[in-house]
Amino acid sequence: MSAVLAPRPAAAADPLAAIRDLVRRELAPKVIDIDTKAEYPEAFLRALGRAGGFAGAVSPGHGGNGRGLVHTIGVMEEVAKTCLSTGFLVWCQTAVARYIELSDNDAAKRAYLPRLATGELLGGTGLSNTMKSSDEIEAYRLTAERVAGGYVVNGVLPWVSNLGPGHVFVTGCPVAGEDGLAFLVVECAAPDFKLVECAHFVALDGTRTLACHFKDTFIPEARVLAHPGASAAYLRRIKPGMILAQMGMGLGLVDACAEMMRQSNRTHAHVNAFLDDQADDVESALAAARDATYALAAALDADPSADVVLDVLKLRLAGGELALRAANAALLHMGAKGYLLRSPAQRRLREAYFIAIVTPATKHLRKEIARLEARGAHPAGAAA
Secondary structure, rough: OOOOOOOOOOOOOOOOHHHHHHHHHHHHHHHHHHHHHHOHHHHHHHHHHHHHHHHOOHHHOOOOOOOOHHHHHHHHHHHHOHHHHHHHHHEEEEEEEEHHOOOEEEEEEEEHHHHHOOOOEEEOOOOOHHHHOOOOOOOOOOEEEEEOEEEEEEEEEEEOOOOOOEEEEEEEEEOOOOEEEEEEEOOOOOOEEEEEOOOOOOOOOOOOOOOEEEHHHEEEEEEEEEOOOHHHHHHHHHHHHHHOOOOHHHHHHHHHHHHHHHHHHHHHHHOOOOOOOOOOHHHHHHHHHHHHHHHHHHHHOOOOOOHEEEEEEEEHHHHHHHHHHHHHHHHHHHHHHHOOOHHHHHHHHHHHHHHHHHHOHHHHHHHHHHHHHOOOOOOOOOOO
């Protein structure tokens, strides 16, 4: 009698397989137009939402998958391997969803999260000025006044990305006569609010980055994520994950640069060997950064207020520096071919500089790390 063998367990399904296929089919053919013609990849973003690409930032009770930052960063990394502009838009979309998810406003969660999770509704972050002002880098650009039923906001935010007439974003600003900030959901279609075109950028010009003009703009209570008395605790919940999630952009870009170096070495390894950074060097640094990123993501998924802020800042700083190093190495490996207008190598170098200057920029990160270390903060986990 022959033995009956137990069936071998099926391999676990790749949670990012559908995302990877979507990127290959629908994003890759558009990359040059996104870069050189400032084409906003709205159709891809909505398709990505339908495929579950934004669902990690939202709890299952509001239409997400509850997989948190680990899933969100993974999606961003896959997208950024092909196009950093679109990877950045994934960060914008998932960041605004996470801000709402981590608030105590159930009305806002019901109103926005199911649509943000599927890409039916698109949105931006609007917290660059808030973060820089909180860290004493620049003055607040917006002011709010508490009125019956909500707040009235005035001022101008110069650059907010992933916006459009039907989009939303979150911002935070001081409130007249009160200590602390108000964090608010802004609907771009609101009365007394206007979107204004900005100057053109050398990279990521397809990110629909616009200036936001508030003139006695009323924000009702249903769109208030945190009042001044609760704003410090709210900012502690959202800030580490907001910064860490940007590593998805850096990891994807560095991975793509290492692949370009490998490709060049098929024909020019004999001369590329004299360059300072080799593919093995970049890939080793990438592996370490990736391990640290997902470990911190898991910690923040378990507790958004986990004491890992210094670790996150140091890792994000290292990620930006690695992106510049990898993009520079890739262009040098590619040589004259990398200097052509349609070459990904020169685009990757411009994109890497974006990672180094987007909030929090390299200088911002170094300033904040120095401040925390001077205050005696100690790392709570592994950093790169």
